[in-house]
Amino acid sequence: MSEQIRSAENYHRVTSYRRNRLAHHTLDWANQPVAVKPYPTLPRIYLDRNVELPKINYFKMKKNISAGDDSSSPMLNLREISKVFRLTHDVTARAMHGEKPFYYRSVASAGALYPFEIYLAAHNIHGLHQGLYYYNLFEFSLSPLRTAPIPELVQTKKRVLAAFFLTGIFFRSAWKYRDRAYRYVLLDTGHLIENLRLALGALNYSFSIHFDFDDEKAATLLGLDPAKEVCLAVIHLHGNDGVENTTEKTQPLEPLDSDILQASSVSNMEVEYAPILQMHQAGSIGLKLTTGDPAAPAFLKKRKPRWIDPGPMDLPDKKDYFHVLTTRRSRRNFISASVRPEEFYTFFHQIVRSMETGAGILSGSQTCVTIGLLAGEGLPIVPGVHLVDPSSQRLGCVLDGVFLERMAMACLDQMWLKHVAFHLVFLADLACLDRMWGPRGYRVAMMEAGRLGQQAYLAATALGWGACGIGAIYDEEAADLLDLENGEVLLYLIGIGSVKKRRT
Ligand SMILES: Cc1cc2nc3c(=O)[nH]c(=O)nc-3n(C[C@H](O)[C@H](O)[C@H](O)COP(=O)(O)O)c2cc1C
Structure with a gap:
């Protein structure tokens, strides 16, 4: 019987590549994963692709990055949110792969498989109802998944105007990389985090990045099928008005409809890889945060x-x-x-x-x-x-x-x-x-x-x-x-x- 994966060391070893021992694998092109979640029945709110972006000198950007900074930040509205998405995850080039167009993006991704997705929780955005939205980069649109105030997954002291949830869809990468794919889903999502971090800093927003939250609650909130798609990071965009977070009354979370959960399936012939699920689930107990200074590297x-x-x-x-x-x-x-x-x-x-x-x-x-x-x-x-x-x-x-x-x-x-x-x-x-x-x-x-x-x-x-x-x-x-x-x-x-x- 194959071993149960419970640790990073374990997963990394089990998914190692060894010379002359790479199992042959042909790509199932007929069942290639779809690049975007369709949600065909949901309405669309179109963002502004032509929004004017500030001129920012890349080499001077670091000074602008001020997570937790209380400097005045612009009012958050749909134009500002358009800028955030333009600077975070957008199409940058088009090429023909055979008969089909292929779209390169502002984020690097192993095998150009782009396993990640972004969801936006609007708590206080002018022109956008409170709720939860899915970001579609090809349409440059938001689709509402929930249209009521939603609870915060991570409690923070500062007021949260918006939260970005970054998820990874295992099979998008596992289609090619099989049980090793968890590595790429995480690395690719890290690439995306950096773009979002730089975008928020460049636009002068105060923000915080979180990796420690309840996985099950995250899946319920976002309407994910947890065997296929998982939340990996939460980024809060904070208000800089000095107002502390007050716990707003929100309704208990109802699970979303089954057709929304179904959208975590990206191919008709998906394979579940046990090492990926086991490693992800092993991490569901949360981060074991040690007290005191972490040891030197x-x-x-x-x-x-x-x-x-x-x-x-x-x-x-x-x-x-x-x-x-x-x-x-x-x-x-x-x-x-x-x-x-x-x-x-x-x-x-x-x-x-x-x-x-x-x-x-x-x-x-x-x-x-x-x-x-x-x-x-x-x-x-x-x-x-x-x-x-x-x-x-x-x-x-x-x-x-x-x-x-x-x-x-x-x-x-x-x-x-x-x-x-x-x-x-x-x-x-x-x-x-x-x-x-x-x-x-x-x-x-x-x-x-x-x-x-x-x-x-x-x-x-x-x-x-x-x-x-x-x-x-x-x-x-x-x-x-x-x-x-x-x-x-x-x-x-x-x-x-x-x-x-x-x-x-
Ligand atoms: C985690 C990761 C692993 C990658 N591994 C390889 C690799 O082993 N060999 C390679 O030629 N390209 C590799 N790439 C580059 C991707 O193929 C490339 O990002 C993708 O095709 C998209 O193209 P772009 O980066 O030009 O936008 C990797 C990229 C990432 C983010």
């Missing part, structure tokens, strides 16, 4: 890096954030070229700053995910494996040598990865994570890796470089290469560097 504690202080940045001229967001794409046409030191350090600081506690992320996230960097020969730091200490904003070398080609091999022989300037790697000590947060910690760690991955894509785009996320990894080969110990794993990797310029 396990990776940094165990190793003795040769620290260096990064050099100065060279902030390029204005880079319009919307332009960066909409031109972000996965690039694989890397060319071996040296990187200007100032640009490299600019990139480094962009990443480190988005790990600061003021960035609105869960405190302790720095502990659960450690960023490393496999430097090639064209960087201002020695070739080798370096670790990032976000608190002191330093880089430290732990292994000397050029590892890019061997890592490309460990990434299922995607050999174009050897031409990048560096691999950004997201590492975790899963045993430590399981101890610190319990099995739900896996969700947080993977979404955090994805979130930082989206930031890496954006920073690379703004610097005129290319980037590509990599989830296809022979897990043990990568761990051996990085000299990882038992329980330590590579969660995700991004190849970054100069690319052949495209003719536009």
